[in-house]
Amino acid sequence: MSHPKPRPLTLSARGPLRGTLTVPGDKSISHRSLMFSALAVGESRIEGLLEGEDVLATAAAMRAMGATIERGDDGVWRVHGVGVGGLLQPEAALDMGNSGTSTRLLMGLVASHPITATFTGDASLSSRPMGRVIEPLSKMGAEITASPGGRLPLMVRGINPAVPIEYTLPVASAQVKSAVLLAGLNTPGITRVIEPVPTRDHSERMLRGFGAELTVEEGPSGKIISITGEAELKPQHLIVPGDPSSAGFWMVAASIVPGSEIVIRNVCMNPTRTGLIAALKLMGADITKEGAREVGGEDVADLRVRHAPLRAIEVPPDLAPSMIDEYPILFVAAAFAQGRTVARGAHELRVKESDRIATMRTALEAAGVATEEYEDGLAIQGSGGALLPGNAQVASRLDHRIAMSMAIAALGAQGPITIDDVAPVATSYPDFFQTLEALGQ
Structure with missing residues (x-):
């Protein structure tokens, strides 16, 4: 399969995110x-x-x-x-x-x-x-x-x-x-x-x-x-419930953009998939589970997320298996937290669509975030809620989660962030950018 022509995109900070959305099936x-x-x-x-x-x-x-x-x-x-x-x-x-x-x-x-x-x-x-x-x-x-x-x-x-x-x-x-x-x-x-x-x-x-x-x-x-x-x-x-990995982008977006409040409907709450929610709550995120139910043998709920100041944590390594795909967006949350977040225990990130540890470190540093790279994760010095400097060109390395994570980071950046190629987002979330526009209306 030949990769489609690169699709660069420039994004910048915008107002609060509001509304109700559903994410693609898991x-x-x-x-x-x-x-x-x-x-x-x-x-x-x-x-x-x-x-x-x-x-x-x-x-x-x-x-x-x-x-x-x-x-x-x-x-x-x-x-x-x-x-x-x-x-x-x-x-x-x-x-x-x-x-x-x-x-x-x-x-x-x-x-x-x-x-x-x-x-x-x-x-x-x-x-x-x-x-x-x-x-x-x-x-x-x-x-x-x-x-x-x-x-x-x-x-x-x-x-x-x-x-x-x-x-x-x-x-x-x-x-x-x-x-x-x-x-x-x-x-x-x-x-x-x-x-x-x-x-x-x-x-x-x-x-x-x-x-x-x-x-x-x-x-x-x-x-x-x-x-x-x-x-x-x-x-x-x-009946396929909503993908918690896709929901993670909006959880972090609403958490870091002041004045935001969103509801994400029908999200899979399988306990082996909720590590990101646990980590964000440890950081002080305001995430409420509503209407818990079972659909087709899987736990499902709606999630209400409001803006909240985040604080740095040492991410418990035992959360890694239940949020391995969500580390890139967790790194973005850490970039806006108060203090230095350390997220380790995620060797697996080295062999994903890209080397997600190295790729996210390079992208965040381009946007003005101080990081330290380990073999199994990153340490990230947060802005305490202040806007990131931005004015950055970042490479997605053909990785859909890198592209979406840096799009969310751009919502809290002073200067625009240009992602070299957002075409890979279609592999997992074809309507991602339309949803972003709708929440920002």
């Missing part, structure tokens, strides 16, 4: 909704699916392997699945665009089917290592040929029957866990993943909802997740 849940529906026999219906480029890459890949996937005029997606074990040989390479989640989870699916699939991606995705998924899938019998450094393009030659394994995650990664569980779906016997540090559990919740035999228990080394193979998944009607 990206993690959207990916899994399509994959699991494609493995069920019969028609599943999905409402609220995130229609960003990453999720559309998953839809295209599942179509290429035999599923029928269509979006109705009513916005509801209908998926006719092929059944576990029924994936077909794709005729061409699977283009994953910028989506690491699609790549790693689909590698797991292919690993236990008697098919061969080649995975390609854009320049950003092709720079990201896949070794952590290659290792367990190879133990199950899949043959994986990758580019140097365990990168894309790579080819997965699946095996059937695959070998069930017991695998302890060496790093906290929901993607690696999910890849092994998905390979286990079509593997005779019981496949186990041991998770020393909890990570987002959307796969476990949704697989159970589709009828897979999956258990979670506490063991001496952490959670033991067991899946019984040769599963039969039943079609479902799914």
Whole structure:
């Protein structure tokens, strides 16, 4: 997939943000909704699916392997699945665009089917290592040929029957866990993943909802997740809640712009995803949960956020797995806090769409923020609520979260901030800038 032409954008401070908004459907849940529906026999219906480029890459890949996937005029997606074990040989390479989640989870699916699939991606995705998924899938019998450094393009030659394994995650990664569980779906016997540090559990919740035999228990080394193979998944009607990672941008925006008050509707409150809310509340943010409810097995609520002065904290490292994607916007909140915030324990940021530690340090320093870089995070000297100097040119490094985070930073900058390329925002939040305009009216 060739990257679209760069789209630079200049933003500057504006008045209070006010209004009610909904954020796009949760990206993690959207990916899994399509994959699991494609493995069920019969028609599943999905409402609220995130229609960003990453999720559309998953839809295209599942179509290429035999599923029928269509979006109705009513916005509801209908998926006719092929059944576990029924994936077909794709005729061409699977283009994953910028989506690491699609790549790693689909590698797991292919690993236990008697098919061969080649995975390609854009320049950003092709720079990201896949070794952590290659290792367990190879133990199950899949043959994986990758580019140097365990990168894309790579080819997965699946095996059937695959070998069930017991695998302890060496790093906290929901993607690696999910890849092994998905390979286990079509593997005779019981496949186990041991998770020393909890990570987002959307796969476990949704697989159970589709009828897979999956258990979670506490063991001496952490959670033991067991899946019984040769599963039969039943079609479902799914409602995808709002993405807490996308909501994070507006939580920070309302917190740092004086006079702001917003309500974000229908946000996923899965406890493995609410680390940013916990961190912002420690900093003094005014975030209230309203109308808590359960939708499709996930906790959901509306969030009311009002401007509040933020204070620096040492971010508890144990929050890292539940907010790994939100660190860039947390760094922006820290830039406006009173005092020096230290956020560590996030090694994983080095291998995201960009090296998010180095990229955010460079961007914030360009905007006039003093930072100190560690191997696993940043220390940030806050402005105490004062406007940042701004007058900066920053590079997004083809990373949607960097682009959106620096757009929010610009709302509290004295001089304009120009982001070299905001086109990658379409991978996860196509309406981000329209929402920003509407809240600022």
